[in-house]
Amino acid sequence: MARILAVDDDQAILTLLGRILVKDGHDLTALDNPARVESLDLGRFDLVLLDVMMPGMDGFELCRRIRERVDAPIVFLTAKSAEEDAVYGLGLGADDYVRKPFGAAELRAKVAAHLRRERRERKCxxxxxxxxxxxxxxxxxxxxxxxxxxxxxxxxxxxxxxxxxxxxxxxxxxxxxxxxxxxxxxxxxxxxxxxxxxxxxxxxxxxxxxxxxxxxxxxx
Known part of the structure; x- marks a missing residue:
């Protein structure tokens, strides 16, 4: 089980993420307001999923603000198809991105891949x-x-x-x-x-x- 934070202003997306990730046994914290994220204990999460297009504060700005406080992979959920948007997000400290619309299998594979990386043993x-x-x-x-x-x-x-x-x-x-x-x-x-x-x-x-x-x- 992993502790996952998902931030998206679209409640339907959060519901979909809940159905997929909670069913897989993960502990999901789902927020539709990016302004609430900075008050959280971000160090406890194993993975962070951020929507890009959100009102008030977009995912890029949120990533920039929290990157130094997050000891976990940050993955963007983006409907933007332009390559420069993904490149810009990675430059802010994100680790990866998933393009919307995404299927359950695709999301599971991406989440599992990042969690596997986090659990690899390192000794030297x-x-x-x-x-x-x-x-x-x-x-x-x-x-x-x-x-x-x-x-x-x-x-x-x-x-x-x-x-x-x-x-x-x-x-x-x-x-x-x-x-x-x-x-x-x-x-x-x-x-x-x-x-x-x-x-x-x-x-x-x-x-x-x-x-x-x-x-x-x-x-x-």
């Missing part, structure tokens, strides 16, 4: 000079300065760092990090890599290299 640290990934705590450092990566950005870095110097395609990274059944496209991986690389550069570290026409490799 990866060090490369001043660059360090604390795998157990999911924290990244350049010297004494912490690099604030999202969960997916960290897992992309972790995967590459476990195979330093080896080049992986976007498809290989997607399968290793998100699972073979992930429904996001390979462009999503490019966004996560770009975001992670920018954060490392902000602290003076170059850790991921693009191998044009092939993919990416860890070079720290």
């Amino acid at each position: 640290a990866l060090s490369f000079g001043d660059v360090r990934l604390d795998v157990a705590a999911r924290r990244a450092f350049a010297g004494e300065q912490e690099v604030l990566l999202t969960k997916t950005e960290f897992e992309v870095c972790e995967f590459l760092a476990r195979h330093p110097g080896q080049v992986f395609s976007r498809a290989q990274i997607r399968e290793a990090v998100l699972g073979w059944d992930a429904e996001c496209d390979e462009a999503t991986i490019s966004v996560h890599v770009a975001n992670a690389r920018a954060k490392w550069r902000d602290v003076g570290a170059e850790v991921i290299e693009t191998v044009w026409g092939v993919g990416y490799k860890w070079t720290a």
